[in-house]
Amino acid sequence: MLKYVGKRVLLFIPTLLIISVLIFFIIQLPPGDYVTSYVAAMAAEGEIFTPEQIEGLRAQFGLDDPWYVQYFNWMKGIITRGDFGYSFEYGRGVWSVIMDRLYLTLAVSFVILVFQYVVSLPIGIYCANHQYSVGDYALSFIGFIGTATPNFLLAIIIMYIIYIRTGNVYLGLFSTEMLQNGMRWEYVPEFLGRCLIPILVIGTSGTCGIIRTVRAQMLDEQARQYTLTARAKGCSEAAITYKYCLRAALNPVVSGLAGSLRTIFSGSTVSAIVMNLAIQGPVLLAALKSQDMYLAGTIVLIQAVLVLVGTLLSDIALAWLDPRIRFSERG
Amino acid sequence: MALFKKKKATDESYYLASQWALMWRKLKKHKLARFSLAILSVLYVLSLFADFFAPYGLEEFSSVYKNTAPTRVYWQDEEGRLSRPYVYKLKKVNDRKTFTVVISEDTSQKYYVAFFVPGVEYRLLGFIPCSTHFYGLVNEDGVPDRSARLNIFGADSNGGCIYSRILFGGRVSLTIPFVAAAISFVLGILLGGLSGYFGGWVDNVIQRLIEVLSAIPSIPLWMALSAAIPPGIPVAAMYLYITIILSFIGWTGLARVVRGKFISLRNEDYVMAARLAGVSDFKIILKHMVPGFLSYLIVSLTLGIPGSILGETSMSYLGLGMKAPATSWGVLLKETEDLVSVAQCPWKMIPLIFVVITVLAFNFLGDGMRDAADPYK
16 A cells, blocks of 8 residues: 555656646747737836837846747756745735635635535435435536536526525625624635635536536445345345445445546636635636636646646545555556 | 257357457447447438528528527317328517507418428538428418428527527537537647656656646636637638547546556566567557457547537537537537526527537436447456
8 A cells, every 4th residue: 555655656746747838838829928918008008118128128037038948947946945936927926815815715725625524425315215205306407507607607697596585695605794894703604605605616516526426436335245145144224335335335436536626727717707705716717817827837837746646646535445456557 | 969969059259359359248238338329420411411400591580580489380170180190380469558569379271391392502411402391381372481481499689590590500510510529639639648658758758747727727728729710710610620629638537548558568578579570669659559448438438528528519609619500519509508598598508408419418328338448358
């Protein structure tokens, strides 16, 4: 087991390096650079730059070098000094821009991930144990609708319903009073209400996916010989469900962990714009649009690292769950 | 005796039927899948003949009808008697008190709903010149009149008919996913197959590639790739590019499934026999191994289509995909981008119903196909 984990961790580093090159390459792929989009934005406001000024700006930002030189300098800064570069748009270090929103982003993503598993596992098990019952049909139907609706539109629909019902517009996690007066106990219910919308919106599609996988897997496992054997020797139904079937059924769910992390990050960007959440998605989109490359690169890199860590954790969890994987890697 | 004979005949046809005939038979038994197939056929026919079924062409909009609600159709005349369905024209009225322009119905003239009326000229299926539309409005003399409009789903911010645009948008939204799925399919089978069949370093390289690609969040990928699309190209080409972008991201999941299947099939006796008989690797893959799980691939293809439809919506929403005046469901839904526009014009959410129905139908069809995929079970 330890050897397996060590091998996986070692593979993590070259993969990360390749990803960082690829990210940097992709981000600088669109034609033009930050200076181009900056000059265009200033021209729209009536300020015209001379070609010499533009050249000067470009030299100042180090955008004249070929992309691999820029990449090398960026990486050198990260590895030797922990310096993630400079955000042209914000006029300060990338890391400080990211820190503004990092905790909230991580908290939101983590809560959504936990929500997905906490809600979907019991529902999936219930649906499998009560196949073709009213509850199964109802929950499966809701699940289907949830996967079929684009996240950001679900956000608008939920906000619209809340607006019709209560007359309040719940945009963002914090109301203006909360931001002015700081957090107080009396705001907690409203804050929780505001949190629920993004969790529902971003978490739904993943939740529905997991419900369907768990249901299908549980049904498969319940038809296996070993389940019959367990039942024949007098195991309780609870033991059969949780100790036998669920353990085997969890395999694809666990290996989907990295995928659902990625969906949360991508799905949350569009939804966050709609819901005006102060997380990293909208910043990333703006940075990509204005070609603020170090900021965009760092955010994507952080997300990629989290997804990779997710993959790593899910592989380790799989090896722990399923002895066959452990042994095949060893032999 | 007759009964017995009949049973035997069906039995024989059951045992003699090919794998595909059995699958089709099993799929037909799945009610929900059959129903979904019917709905999808209707949607595809509607968009294929969009010129005919849509009352208005894409270039027909009217500033009076900007953001107006679905046109009210009257069934009763002034005395309350049942009448041929008719509508009133909308007109701009200057409100003398508030000095604002108000849109109201002009009740001086009725326009009757009629079927098979001549309208904007088009080419049916691209080559048959035609000008008949499924429905339209005629005035009291029975002459087609295009100054009044019947927007059954309301109008968008340009005053175009949302229903017509949904049908035209369906041409894009219902076909892009197919092309995207086809490209993902080829890439997935090829790379997944190579990875699973050869194993060793090939497997390692491809697996790392998949890991790398799936660790990059999709939005930067979309942005970078769609920024690489040259601006001002024709809509058809743009649509092809978007397809390619979607499939570049979509193949990794399929490749993983294919690899798993290949690994489990690689050690089967019949593959070993083929290899010993000197069949080339390429032929073993295509002729011996792929048919063994082709049905599963078709299922995952069907289940992959909804993902691309939703992907297209998000891309257009972010302004990375199709752009107006070209129409797709994503472009239509872009009008509902904030709470204000939805609160003012809730009918702009109608395209969403089409998206949801299509995605659900593909999901149910895929489920039915999964059950049918293994007809010998």
